[in-house]
Amino acid sequence: MTIALYYLVFTPIGLLRRAVRAQLTPRDPQTYWHFTEGTRA
């Protein structure tokens, strides 16, 4: 049951998320910091 849940639910969503993230992640960013709003980088 848990095996079925994991592979049926998590795998498609996970693959989709990874694909989207790969598109959104900049290839060579200047920084990896997540700055708090208002903080001067």
Add this chain to the structure above:
Amino acid sequence: MTDFVLGISAFYHDSAAALVADGVPVAAAQEERFSRIRHDSTFPAQAAGYCLRQAGITLTDVSAVAYYEDPKIKFRRVVSTFLESAPHGYPAFRDTFPQWLSWKRKATEKVRRELSVLGSVPQIDVRRHHESHAASAFFPSPYASAAVLCVDGVGEWATTTLWRGQGTSLTQLAELRFPHSLGLLYSAFTYFCGFKVDSGEYKLMGLAPYGKPRYAELIRDKLIDIKPDGSFRLTMQHFEFMRGQVMTGDGFERLFGGPRRTPESPLTEREFDLAASVQQVTEEVVLLLAKQVAKLTGERKLCLAGGVALNCVANGKLAEAGVFDELWIQPAAGDAGGALGAALAVALERGASRIHLGTGQDGMAGSLLGPSYTDDEISTYLTERGIPHVRLTPEEMPACVAERLVQGDIVGWFQGRMEFGPRALGARSILGDPRDPDMQTTMNLKIKFRESFRPFAPSVLQEDTKDYFELTQDSPYMLLVSGIAPEQRTMLQAPVGTTGLDLLKVPRSTIPAVTHVDSSARVQTVTEHSNLPYHRLLTAFKEQTGCPVLVNTSFNVRGEPIVQSPHEAYVCFMRTNIDLLVLGHHLLVKADQPDWAEQDDWRKAIPFD
């Protein structure tokens, strides 16, 4: 009326409770000291009970309970991790997800249920994991304003955070997020070198000086992309912690030419060099992080917390680098300290003030926040069991114990309130003469029953620090490593060809028992204010020898939590080759004790750490 806030950290590792009264830490302890299970992660019921007893209150008198991380956000991160790693990672999912579904995502409800046996439970205020760390670093520090750097494995999402602390407020400036974690990078190497994650990291740090950082470039090239502003990302394809219950796998084996070291098997040059390499990279990143938070805040003082802040070698390098004028490191920098940080954050938000500011002291009371036992309680314990002992006056004791140390005895030292945090600071310590060249080996093999490569730390009278160490500031919590002062060094270089553990046998200073193979030491500076009985003992030892330094290691054997009670101290004394036990003002000599016999081999009952 006093405003009490009870802080709780639990359910990951090193559960703890801490009690804050009007913003002042009055009690704090890790659950492991009571349960006798190292790094115990269960709800800290006994530690919480102790905190309330110490303050003479019940739970009804507590205004708020502070929990050290947000379980809902953490649950989202766990779900996200499983999604990220699918279709891999099923075994981890099967083993951990049911717990998350049933109670971990609602951990505060479990906290409420567990606390309800102690009385009526007030509101539970949830703080984020790194906010708890930052609060534990800044609020007890002696600084009115400072930069704050928190670096650990992971809490909810954040793995590294930069803050500015001013007065009673903390402002987060930036963060790095899971899975990109300096703590997890270090843990991956800890695992790969055959040590336990979340407890063996300090062994890896101790191993580093034996090796050469010949893998450092490979680590920078393949495992971590470090930007000049200190931010970084891990190359996840080489790590396994996202998709399994191990830290490393094939990726590490390919990079570092072979499988993970089997735990307890002999150490090789590869482990020495891996340790040296990841330590070097860690120091580089910590330095860049410090420069970044200095740039963002303009502050000249830095507060540190998070598990990586227990890397006292990196702290020492940071202190030497001069990026900041001074560092203050929370003595319980790991997750246990989150209980205190969360409680302080809530207390100050409720209107408490930082009353220690301006006194020149920090607000940790020497980190002596744990249970204590009166001389009468100790006397009753010893008398009821017919344990041979003598009771000395406070005036007699320091000179008497110092005399035994000079004769080469190893002393179990149990005084006053127990330390909060992983280090023994002279309340639950095993002490020895640092001038004895055989002391390190004796203590490792006959007292601690642990690996012979591990160094011991010195305690030194604060006023004599500069005569023995190159320390640039006080180190009251043994969290800074510094070089041995040149005038104490007897040999700068080991003979050509000496490598690995043989380096240990080369005498390097007048205090060889606490001098590591790179002529460094993890120093604790002791003042009258931080620990009066211990200061008196160091003074007496100096009067008899001219040397103001003692070997100080935690009062336990390998795999066991530090002793908490007189009984635990006595058992440890009898199981090991400690010569003299000092319980308050009571002296117990090993030769006077009856034979000690246990039905089973106690060493088999204590799992290796």
